[in-house]
Amino acid sequence: MDRRSFLRSAALGAVAMASPVSFSAFGQPTRHRGRNGVLNLSFRPYELQLKHAFNLARSSRKTTPDVQVQIEYDGIIGYGEASMPPYLGESVDSVSAFLSRLDMTQFSDPFRIEEIHEYLDSVAPDNRAAKASVDIALHDLIGKIMGQPWYKIWGLSPEKTPYTSFTIGIDKPEVVRMKVDEAKPYKVLKVKMGLDNDKELVEIIRSQTDVPICVDANQGWTDKEKALEMCHWLSERNCLFVEQPMDKSMIDETAWLRERSPLPIIADEFLQRLPDVRRAAGAYDGINIKLMKSTGLHEAYKMAVLAKALGMKVMLGCMTETSCGISAAAQLSPMADWADLDGNLLISNDLFDGVKIVDGKIALSPDRPGIGAIPLV
Numbered sequence: 001m002d003r004r005s006f007l008r009s010a011a012l013g014a015v016a017m018a019s020p021v022s023f024s025a026f027g028q029p030t031r032h033r034g035r036n037g038v039l040n041l042s043f044r045p046y047e048l049q050l051k052h053a054f055n056l057a058r059s060s061r062k063t064t065p066d067v068q069v070q071i072e073y074d075g076i077i078g079y080g081e082a083s084m085p086p087y088l089g090e091s092v093d094s095v096s097a098f099l100s101r102l103d104m105t106q107f108s109d110p111f112r113i114e115e116i117h118e119y120l121d122s123v124a125p126d127n128r129a130a131k132a133s134v135d136i137a138l139h140d141l142i143g144k145i146m147g148q149p150w151y152k153i154w155g156l157s158p159e160k161t162p163y164t165s166f167t168i169g170i171d172k173p174e175v176v177r178m179k180v181d182e183a184k185p186y187k188v189l190k191v192k193m194g195l196d197n198d199k200e201l202v203e204i205i206r207s208q209t210d211v212p213i214c215v216d217a218n219q220g221w222t223d224k225e226k227a228l229e230m231c232h233w234l235s236e237r238n239c240l241f242v243e244q245p246m247d248k249s250m251i252d253e254t255a256w257l258r259e260r261s262p263l264p265i266i267a268d269e270f271l272q273r274l275p276d277v278r279r280a281a282g283a284y285d286g287i288n289i290k291l292m293k294s295t296g297l298h299e300a301y302k303m304a305v306l307a308k309a310l311g312m313k314v315m316l317g318c319m320t321e322t323s324c325g326i327s328a329a330a331q332l333s334p335m336a337d338w339a340d341l342d343g344n345l346l347i348s349n350d351l352f353d354g355v356k357i358v359d360g361k362i363a364l365s366p367d368r369p370g371i372g373a374i375p376l377v
């Protein structure tokens, strides 16, 4: 969908408070009144435009497919989204197919989150981003009904939000220099690694700034001895931790590395949902929770609680997302040791005004109920 047709759809969505509008899978608005007293779900595809090509150890791209979701209940609208970086296996088609199968009108009480998640899991396995889009919209709706942001509903302290890191992707030296310059307001940089020039990349960054870095190898390191050597090398260069150093299947090698590494080892690709947290204990020091993997906030909160109970570190991450998904994740950020919530800053066509970063730190607003994101149009 191009921007003009999206704006047309969004403008129709804006009047949904008075007269709910639902969207077919490919953005053609179908006007009808949502039923009162039940949950009315609508969705439309959207393509996120990246400011820079996103180069990882195993892929490169300039856009991310996305689906925007609304749940309307008695004239109040909750917003959600599914972001689908290709390596996760979901697409606009698969998310639209999943959402089309849902009958949310069977629910007359939006507060029954547990029951609604059981229903989502009963419809089809996997489809985590699709389920997250419903979960985020539901949380937004509930928060708006209560008139409170979710960090307050969970009882979290807004002053405990962490700094968020800003991602420096794998790129040519001159582009890396430009990105480091762009990242000046941030107090932590996240460096994507996993190619042959890893050390060169860090040296370039270190020639420009002393701020702490965290490293994400995205499963790119293939040898545990070399991974250990890198961990020692990075620990001497103000690195906070290393994320997913080796392939997610290399559990024994990762446990070996963790025993010897001077830096904490964090699981990302290794884990998706709640049962994976216990599996990660022993091989990893901490977990990277992302709403698009965890099926949304409900399970993300449980994962954070379990990880802490197991003595593990909690990191909060994201995909490239609009400020809708990022603001939702930010509500949980006082529980995180580290946050990497920059996905909205990496796109040029955000749809929401959401959580702010002040002096590199996540700033939650007490005046914005729900997930704290307001549509721009």
Ligand code: MG
Pocket (backbone or CB within 6 Å): 216, 218, 243, 244, 268, 269, 288
């Ligand atoms: Mg990662």
